[in-house]
Amino acid sequence: MRVGVFICHCGNNIAGTVDVRRVAEEIGKLPDVAYATDYMYTCSEPGQKEIIEAIKKHGLDRVVVAACSPRMHEPTFRKTVERAGLNRYFFEMANIREHVSWISDDREANTEKAIDLIKMAIAKVIRNRPLFPSTFEVKRRVLVIGGGVAGMQAALDCADGGIEVVLVEKSPSIGGMMARLDKTFPTIDCSICILGPKMVDCAQHERIKLYAFSEVEEVKGYVGNFRVKIRKKATYVDWAKCTGCGLCMEKCPSRNAYDYFNFGIAPTTAINVPFPQAIPKKARIDPTYCRQFTRGRCGVCAKICPTGAIDYEMTDTFVEEEVGAIIVATGYDLLDIKMLPEYGGGRYPDVITGIQYERLLNASGPTQGHILRPSDKKEPKTIVFVACAGSRDRSVGIPYCSNFCCMYIAKQAILTRDHIPGSEVYVFYMDIRAPSKGYDEFTRRAQEEYGVKYIRGRVSKIYHKGEKLLVRGADTLIGSQIEIEADLVVLATAAIAQKDAANLAEKLHISYDSFGFYM
Known part of the structure; x- marks a missing residue:
């Protein structure tokens, strides 16, 4: 095995607290290392050119670059070794900046640690096997989680571009936080005047399927082919029949329900439409406050509903959708x-x-x-x-x-x-x-x-x-x-982050920081 190792100075970011030349000398003594050198800026065009020339001149079949985080330049160097004729996975990166030079001023200890990290990268790259890209069909559908202004705009952009969209919103109406605002800054424009047309466009767009008062229950599959299980929460009102007339709200005797849309600044009725511009403009019963659920008797809304939309026996239901990509726009709390x-x-x-x-x-x-x-x-x-x-x-x-x-x-x-x-x-x-x-x-x-x-x-x-x-x-x-x-x-x-942000992140296998915000 002929491994080439390239240690980057990164200006003084690494060389300021790591003896880069000594690292190159020590690594060069290892049995599988055919070539080891240091360079000021390995990621620069001349630095990449030197890697390509060294691969060809010394017949290298594996490459390690000791520099910054792989998150920053791993794709860069994979393309570099590929241009020299190697498989892109015959490359590994040792992070001696974020993991060494930036966290300690002890030059001697840093140098020893850098040598150890590079040895680990060499051991790994020797065992790497060539990988090759494969092709597969991708579902031209997108799942957008969150129906606030960001989620709606993402859905509209995708739909207008010819891609089918499944839009899932956990509240009874789309609109999110912006629907609650009176004016925007710094122009003092009417918030709902800006947002309202987008809400209507989302509801009426032929390529957008809207699931309001629903949540993502499970996600399986991989990029390009996801199978998503969606929980449609019980509203106790058949939305196919409900016209949003508001008669049930007028007659409802339970008038001390918590108003989630108004953040509890005033009470609302147990059956309600969240706000006048709600989409879908459909009523929902809150079983926590509805007398039919808390006392076992009432039924006023069922008696006066002109379309017979009230269904006290309704339960959560599940649907499955297949999508190729997922956009998370769940907002904040x-x-x-x-x-x-x-x-x-x-x-x-x-x-x-x-x-x-x-x-x-x-x-x-x-x-x-x-x-x-x-x-x-x-x-x-x-x-x-x-x-x-x-x-x-x-x-x-x-x-x-x-x-x-x-x-x-x-x-x-x-x-x-x-x-x-x-x-x-x-x-x-x-x-x-x-x-x-x-x-x-x-x-x-x-x-x-x-x-x-x-x-x-x-x-x-x-x-x-x-x-x-x-x-x-x-x-x-x-x-x-x-x-x-x-x-x-x-x-x-x-x-702050949404209360269920961590739970959703685990379903989607995405990262979040210590405060719960997605990364």
Whole structure:
């Protein structure tokens, strides 16, 4: 066996803490190594040329490159050895940058470790066998998991390109988080005006098959040929018969059901259509609150339904679809407000989340667009927004920035001043992160044109003081404590991974990070 080994300096990334020349000398003494050398940038065009020339000159039949991560340049070097006439799988890569030079400054120890890693790569490449590409039929169908704006756009792009799409959404309607928004930033455009046509296009497109209120149960197969088992959750309403007339909602006696679409800012009926623009616009019964399920008697909706769509005996059903590719667009979730007890989360009804406040602003929300305190339905005069409520906070296990809170707080502050011109609006923040076009100007507009008072500092505690909420925090710019009596407090809660993200990742065999986000 004639193995060639090429050790990369990567500038000073590797050579700064590894004796590259000594590594090349030691490796060159191994019995199966016919050629060993070091080079400044092996991935460069001259570096690749040297590998090709060495293979031909020294009759190498295996190649090892000791450099950076295989995730970065393994495909590059596989193509290089192939151009020299070797099978691309007669190549292995030893990662002596991320696994050695970048994690220690001990030059001697790094050098020894680099030698060991290269020896392992040599042992492996000697045992490699040639592999050859094969062809097989690929299903020209795509599964899109998630019916938010990203999933819908992906589905429409594929369908418009002539590919059949299976779109699976776990909620009763497509639309995702964007369907809940009132306006978008920084243009203050109507959110549903942008999203609504896409929702209709998805429902009516001849190449898109929509499964709403459904989840992926099982995935088998391989790239190009997947067999997907989909669970269609019981709605207790025959959607083939339901017209979405809303008569059942009007007559339903159970009116304290949790409203998932409005994030619980107000109750809803046990049978409901999520929102006026829902697609499909079909009713669903929540058995947790429906008296027919909790008490064993009621049946009002079944009696008044003009099409006889109510079916209390409905159960989950399963369907199977064959697809060639899968797009995962499951979106994000928001931190539970109860994780922030210092802010009164879950204890004070007038401490709400940003998405709940968005529903109050929205004309299709529970208050028809009027900003009212949940506790007494009075219009608030002083509103405090708290940025980074959970984000960049290691105490709740979320050290990262959620990336969009600064912007939607500025938007909501502007809309608040529009809705209630005489209101006082405060924003507690640590840093304003506005990295995109027009974003910085938008946050300045909130302050300069709309008179929103930005206070740089964290809120330490929020508690009741009569009918008010006392917000205690710090103003780090003037170096003093500050207290504000507020009528309503809005928390910009952290964006977190979907609760079932890890479960779905295991079904799909995809990676996710320590916070649950897909990689």
